[in-house]
Amino acid sequence: MKYIDEYRDRELVSRLVSEIQKVSRKDIALMEVCGGHTMAIQKFGIPFLLPPTIHLLSGPGCPVCVSSRKYIDQAIAYSRLDDVIITTFGDLIRVPGSTSSFEKEIAAGADVRIVFSILDALKIATENPENRVVFLGIGFETTAPGSAAGVLNAAKQGLTNFFLFSSHKIMQPAMEALIDEGVKIDGYIAPGHVSTITGTGIYKDIPAKFGLGCVITGFEPVDLLHSILMLTRQVEDNKPEVAIQYKRAVKPEGNLKAKKMLDEVFDLRDDWWRGLGILKKSGLVLREKYSRFDAEKMIDVEVEETREDKGCICGEILKGLKKPGDCKLFAKACTPSDPFGACMVSNEGACHAYYKYNRDG
Amino acid sequence: MDKKILLGHGSGGKLTHNLIENLFVRHFHNPVLADQTDSALLSLDTTNVAFTTDSFVVDPLFFPGGNIGKLAIAGTVNDLAVSGAKPLYLSASFIIEEGYDFNDLEKIVQSMAEEAKKAGVQIVTGDTKVVNKGKCDKIFITTTGLGTLSSQLKHISTADKVKRGDKIIINGTIGDHGMAVLAAREFLNLKSDITSDCACLNHLINKALNVSAQIHFMRDATRGGVATVLTELAEITGMGIEIDEQQIPVNENVRGMCELLGYDPLYVANEGKVIMVVASEDTDQVLKAMNNNKLGSNSSVIGEIVDEHPGRAWIKTTIGGKRILDMLAGEQLPRIC
Incomplete structure (x- = not known):
């Protein structure tokens, strides 16, 4: 299928993977802040292909x-x-x-x-x-x-x-708030579709103020691996910047x-x-x-008192502080058919993606 | 004015009698049905029978590659066939909404008769009810099937003989039925050339059984798709499964529509696909036998039974990554069959 197969090419994928292995020295954590990225990363089994130095974290990207x-x-x-x-x-x-x-x-x-x-x-x-x-x-x-x-x-x-x-x-206030809160990451896999609208402008403070790179990324495996390579290079060379990997869709001005x-x-x-x-x-x-x-x-309406579930650590997961597997409810009391939190039921939720594709990981 | 189904057609009186005579008996004609006894009287030459039932509520009733009638026959015949049974007799019950078009009903009944003939089964008993307009959506059909089963083939349903190294075979492309039905729904405003794979698989399965005594498991991949069958297989056997996504045949137009709508073909319904687990040494002859049949011409090995990750199915993705394969949570597409 045109515009899909090129970005899922096994040969190209393995070239990108060996390039990442070559470039990567430091232990780094990259955060994707788009639920679509979380899903694609897990669906294609990308963590399985990466060297142990590169950690992917899911951020607050599921609306x-x-x-x-x-x-x-x-x-x-x-x-x-x-x-x-x-x-x-x-x-x-x-x-x-x-x-x-x-x-x-x-x-x-x-x-x-x-x-x-x-x-x-x-x-x-x-x-x-x-x-x-x-x-x-x-x-x-x-x-x-x-x-x-x-x-x-x-x-x-x-x-x-x-x-x-x-x-x-x-998106941008959340990306900055995360770093302010002290979440340890080394770069952002920046959202592709958000950026088609906003352009690069919303990220410009992130390298300047926080010293983190932002690479605007597409949703296919080759896009994701290419972007991981770009971010790894930025970290290794200590040159954080805003870059567009997803050039076929994103213009700097949005x-x-x-x-x-x-x-x-x-x-x-x-x-x-x-x-x-x-x-x-x-x-x-x-x-x-x-x-x-x-x-x-x-529309006037009476709304019941909001009750949050005890024990659900969605908040920590959305900040990248914890992984779905760290939650004691995950895949036990909380499953897609009987979810505690939205993260387990939304198609873009980190818990849903991990449950579906990486439950044992 | 077009002839319509009236409440009286389900009353048990004269209209019902006429409908049975002029529609059902005429199209389904066979000696057992012709006797019009309260129960169908059958003689079987075995003590082992397979018995199954299924209801059909597909929306829309007519879709490229079939209609609810063809589906109602194929669905039940396939449930028998994948159990290793020889399908012989079917019942057919209709719940029809008052005002339903008679000609459309006849088309559905004709399809059922044709499909039953192809599969070599007889529809020997049935029932018709008509409900007030708005109380059901046009027509719902329930078919029940009976087949004979050799005692040597009981393991095919239970998966008792599945062992490490066995190969997993599918008889062709996946996701065609679900996407054909979805594309036929008006609200999507989509035009596609996707055709449902709806078909009776008993002759194909028979060919495979004739060339191998080592078919260790079969199941048709209907609702929930191939992923659900494989996950269930891993669970019931407690063994590991490994699938290679690149080996799974998917039509380009089905892939395209799935990409567009965010579906994964592995979870989309099929109505003419069987997953088989075959001993490694018999794989080639089973594939050869299946490839010679129109319904199996794209048969391929898509994975195998492994020692690793017991009770879990894993998939090697198209790009060479690995992840688990899970069952579908919730309904992906309501009223797909």
Whole structure:
């Protein structure tokens, strides 16, 4: 398959692996801050190929995992209102809230519809004028422009029954907060899709302030190994910098149109991240101009008290301080079919990836 | 106006009688059914029988490569065949939604008759119920199958004879059925040329059994796909399994659609694929016998039974990495069969 096979070429992979082995001297830890990277690394069995000097850590790159349980609880509360239709991407369905999940609410009669795009949610709103349609906006700069486009479209169409419930966040405050907290890493495997929107600008302080390299990376094995090689070289030569490995998708300036749209629709707010707590100006909230589409402001609902599970160390895992296997619940009390935390159920969650592909590792 | 199924067709009265006579008996015709006794009266020449049942709720009812009727025959015939049994008799029960198109029902029944004929099985008993509009989604079918089993082949279901060094064979490309059905769903707005692999495998399996007395395990890789069968096999035998991802045949269009939608072909449903575990020394002759059959022309060895990591299946990835192979958690694709 074109554009896939080239990046999974066994010969090219083994050349990259031997080059990494040649270059690597120091013991280093590289962190991927994108759930897509976590999944690809485990799915292709990349840790198996690396020399023992290179350690890969998963960071706070799974948007569902870093979002608060309160967000799920509130979304579930919306779904219990008679006239509300919830529209969401599929990965939220099985995420546990304090006492329920959408999977359970659907069985109890809630109208929750999986969509592939926010535009499907707008269509549902148009077709169901008697209902209030809530779209669960979750994700980093990758998915936030889609939500922005949805809101702009809703405004253009004059919809009055469409609402965005935003848990959108931006990546860079979390990447800096991790280093501030003293998490020991030697470089970032920087997110590919986030960077297609943002460009390189958001990482520029990281080498300057913290002395860490950031290599923006694609999602295929050759991309990942190439990026690991680039970062290893940066560490060995002590020359941290921002570099683009994923050149076929990422431009230094990013996607200007999408950035403009984000700025038009969203303002920054302080937001809570699992493991990191409240980070200044790290969340996206609809601007006053579009607040008529803001579910939080427009839909009154009583939300149950949030209960976090005891014993779940998702927070530590999201910071790269611990690995899924360090959690005493992992693969015992907590499994994908009976998850304690979002990290075990989300397709981009570190616990899910380790459970599925590297349980014994 | 198009002829529709009415509530009366399931009432047990005249309409039901006509439906049975003019549709089911006409297409499924065989001496046992023609007698229209309350129970089908059968004579078997053995004390060992295999007995299985399955319900079919696939959505949409018609998809490239088949329909719910063909699926209902192949699914049950294959469950018998992979147990080492010779499929002989089937029952077929229909739950039909009031207002369902009669011509479509006839197409489904015709497919069932054709598929049963190909497989050499007879549909000897059945039932029809009609429910009010909205109380079921068009049509659901349940088939039950009965086959005879040689006492020498009981180990095929239980995997008792699986041993280190045995090879794991599959009879062709994976993921075709799941992706064909998904592509046929309107909401995705996708056009594809993917065809379901839905087929009865009993003749193919018979060919393999004829050339080797050392087929140690068989299972059809339906819901949950190849990964689920292999994980289960590792668990029930307590032995290790190693698969080479590069050796697993996948059609390019299936791969493409899986990439696009984020599915792994290893977990996507098949309806005409059997996983076999064969003693190493018999592998070539089994492959040869299978390759000569249309349904096995892409047969290949995809892995083997090993001593390492007992109870666990591992996979060597396309790039040469290694990881475990796990069962699917939750439903990947509802109503795929």
